Amino acid sequence: MIKKVTMEDIGKRLGVSVVTVSKALRDQKGVSDQLKEQIQRTAGEMGYRRSSRAHNMRVSHTIGIIIAERFLEKHQSFYWSLYQQLAKRIVEKDSTPLLEVISAEKETDNVLPMIIAGQRSDGIIVMGTFRRRYMELLHNTPERTMPLVCLDSEVELDRDDAIISDNIGGGYVMTNYLLSLGHRRIGFVGTLLATSSIDDRYLGYIKALMQHGIEINYRWIIPDRDRASGRLLESQEIRIPDSKGQTGEVAPTAYFCNCDLTANTLIAALDARGLRVPEDISVVGFDNHLPGGVPNEGITTYEIDTKRMVARAVSRIFQKIDNPTFSGNVIVVGGSFIERHSAVRAGDPVPYV
């Protein structure tokens, strides 16, 4: 086998550093035109096999990724998984991800990310939602010299260039599914105003109920976490509505949970009361994701197409880097319904109004 010619070999031949060779082959600044040409010629003569990167002569970018500390808990969370896909995609695009984790303290004190303050990247992708005031800072600060794209953050602040998941659409699909199975009494599990994705999934639920002429029963909107801290409730803390004979109050026959993890907790809470899923009660979730690698085998759910969100976010940031005046719009990425075994038919489909 012929030994592969490396950048070191070229550097040695010309008496220059590897960094200089790398820069010259990539047509970057910091090397005189004359030397650049000499290096490129020598590389050709020596039969240097340019990597796809050097071959395309594509300029490599540093992409800053900004995320709140609270989203990067232990084990593989939704955002860790999203970040992993994002980092991989950026590397595939011959660029390098630079991560900055924003502490709760910095967010509260409105401290500018170091990446922005120090102009350390060519573009920025903001992952997940921050407080409104912090989002405004990221958008409006005159210190920001690089373009910004928001991935899965709150939509109304992102006047341009945001990639969001279709949570309303997903909530609508899941609730419609339960209605089509003949469930009329459907509860929602999720703390309102805790995250914008819960709120949006709730709105999808409301929309589906509305279109089927069903009144909202607010006693069936069940919190699943502490609003301030985000701490998820344990199964014994979940408040499940009871049927009360004397008042004529009846309990839901089905629940739409704002995420699979909460669906899991609810199933445990129901189980503790001797209620079996799906025989006695139907339960559906959202995300198609359970943390810590717990496989989601039984829960019927809705999976947001994160791969597409990531691909869109990355191509959008590159567009904006190439053309600073480029301004796109909000891209809403849907997902797919995944039917498993946690919900069953209760009667004829509930008709639309």
Next chain:
Amino acid sequence: MKKQVTMREIAEALHTSVVTVSNAMAGKKGVGEELRRQILEKAAELGYDCPEAEENAKEKVITLGIISSRRYMSEDSSFYWEMYQNTVRSAARRNILTMLEMLGEDEEDFFASLLASKNEIDGFIIIGRIEDGLMQRILHSLREPVVLLDFYRPGYRCDAVLSNNYMGAYRITDYLVSRGHREIGFVGTGRTSRNVVERYYGFCRCMQEHSLPIVREWLLEDRDLWTETPRIVLPERMPTAFVCSSDYSAGQLYNELTKRGLRVPEDLSVIGYDDYLYGNAFSERLTSYHVDMAAMAEAAVRMVLERIGAPRKPYRTRYVDSVIVERTSVRSRQAET
């Protein structure tokens, strides 16, 4: 053991006072720039363990490059992805930026990207094993400090953080012995990983101390040596327990035992190493030596910062110790013996 260098020695070497040395190290005023430089250099030269070096390094924005194989970084969950997560968390707590460099199939691609971005990076942490030739190349071309995480080869000019393989394996073997096991096998293929070799030595040491025989037919490879595919061939006559060099090989062993109709721990006891078994139901029952990823990642970040602050200190390898997590895969034989 080498004597600890004191501030007094540094002061004496430079004909100045201890207070001045202390002030210089703490970055306080009252010390001229030139003298401060001399003091810090002398401290590094003498190998003074300078906790303030980390403090000083903290003041400016630091960016760490984190290098790992793309294979590890793109699996939804892997041991090294979790190690990476821990490293990011440790860095974030100190307000440090991290740049992820994935090492893919194309070495040239990797180098192109590494060299293109390296000017902004203050130090590197490399997670997991990298093939020797490439490792030499990386160490040769990077001027910034490098700390290896969970991997090391003697002779590399860099710092490293490792799980305390030798001690850990010693402990899990001792755990089996203390529960009445005398016939103990070992599962693991040492050829590919120094970690496994060290764990094997820990096992041997413990067996020897208890005057127990190391039986050749009970030393099992956990993969086919030609194809590198996972494969365990069970011996004809079985020991009463196996020490596994990783939870992964414990999982493989468990699958093989199950195929043969053998139950764990009723028929055979199994102990693992890592406390990280992914996607195998056996993980809920496997007693294992816990690799403290959080502590290892924390040590690596601290080490690279210290190194940035004191580039000329001798290279160090830190072994991070941990504990056995007891589950139900080991049966106590004391009643019978």
